[in-house]
Amino acid sequence: MLAAPLAPARSVTTRRAYWARLLPVLAALACATRIPSFARPLWNPDEGYLAVQARLLAQGGQLYETVVDRKPPLVPWLYEAAFAVCGSGSLTPVRVLAVLAQLLTAVLLASLARRRWGDTAGRTAGVLYLLVSVGLNPEDAQAATFEVFILPCTAAAMWCADRGRWGAAGTAVACAFLAKQTGGAVLLPAAVLLHRAGTPRAGALRLAAGLAVPVLCAALVTDPAGFLFWTVTGSAAYASFTGSELHVLVRAVANTAILAVACAGLIPPVVRSLRTARSKAADLWLWLASSAAAVVLGFHFFGHYYLQLTAPVALLATAALRTAPRERLTGAVVTSACCCTLFLAWGLLAPRPELLHAQRLASVLAQRTAPADRVLVWGMHPETYWLARRTPATRYLTAGLLTNYSGGRDGPQVGEKYAVEGAWPVFRAELAGRAPALVVDDSRGKPYAPDRVPSLRRLLQARYEEVGTVDGAVLYARIPGG
Secondary structure, eight states, rough: OOOOOOOOOOHHHHHHHHHHHHHHHHHHHHHHHTGGSSSSSOHHHHHHHHHHHHHHTTTTTTTTTTTTOOOHHHHHHHHHHHHHHHHHSSSHHHHHHHHHHHHHHHHHHHHHHHHHHHHHHHHHHHHHHHTTTTTTTTTHHOOSSSHHHHHHHHHEEEEEEEEHHHHHHHHHHHHHHHOOOOGGGGHHHHHHHHHTTHHHHHHHHHHHHHHHHHHHHHHHSSSSHHHHHIIITTTTTTTOTTTHHHHHHHHHHHHHHHHHHHHHHHHHHHHHHHHTTOOOHHHHHHHHHHHHOOOOOOOOOOOGGGGGGHHHHHHHHHHTTTTHHHHHHHHHHHHHHHHHHHHHHHHHHSHHHHHHHHHHHHHHEEEEEEOTTTEEEEEEETHHHHHHEEEESSOOOTTHHHOOOOTTSSSSSSSSSGGGHHHHHHHHHHHHSSSSSSSEETTTTTTTTTTHHHHHHHHHHHEEEEEETTTEEEEEOOOOOO
């Protein structure tokens, strides 16, 4: 028997009436909170990376072989499927999938809360989750990237575990892991529910099987050795705090503060319930703690990492508010709605200079090359390839994989010797086998500039000549016969 208290049994008619009223509200709110995501062609380099990956996969590329990333395959496959149906010229299809992912997450949280605490709690959980789900920098909250697709999987894992459906819970954990490795953190609270269920051995076997089978299938469908390397063993240098301590700490504090503003209506009841020991939802606290550990893992603290915190926070706030006076519940919802409005305005109105730079660079790149030409953009903005509709000259879509710059590392651990193991011999062979028609140095003074990367500097000096600049990015064309 599960430890969580169950609401009284309801007839099928009552249940259908409840969801018939709540689903349209949640759907409208999910659409409203994602409006800014449709306002720009893309939001961040992760979207650009996924878009380029999907195009390469559609052209016959193989994940972890002809195109690589440190992520599992689920989200690249989603992009590839969306592009196959709707074309690869726009991210609108995956933005729609992101809306559906947020709606599904809200529905699962509402169902879980309703089962434990009643109808009002279900409505509260679904609404509060959607209101705080956009409470980060818009380039983190509105982008259709890995964490957005983790969320319905983690919510499904908790929903299934709460009902003792251990095989399905394991499959949901596997899907969360296959969206991004940190999604697997939800296994801990699911295991707590398993322990409390009273059938640990049989349930554990089903949970383990549900987890293992999808992961093994994904490894076999791609490349087992490559899957293991790129998702588990090959990221030691990336997951390091050394060399960028102050930079990372500032980012951690800033993103924590931003999310705290979005959760201003939820934090007081959660803290109050913790202080007064009224909440006994240990599995939800463990869910929050494991999600926080996932944010810390890797020591980068990017804003989109924090999205994993929003679901358990919404449920914990719901648990705290269910016995509070009605005015506190109203205050929490109103405060969250006001904060949500501020974040939506931020998303609609804030300028995105890096996007404008990538668009200008892509336009020049398209003008200077033919559609069949391969190009190399040496920088951290792979979206340039997608915007220009040009094929990368290498499987490494950013300079980060070849220098360990890793999206902002500003210390001494940047350079060739800190690259992903074995990357430079492959990179040199790719450029020697089919030299790019145009090389774009988009480092713009960053620590991975060619003058700090000897192999790239020698290549440019021997085979290329400077032909122009775009907003500080330097263009190099291949010397005839080079």
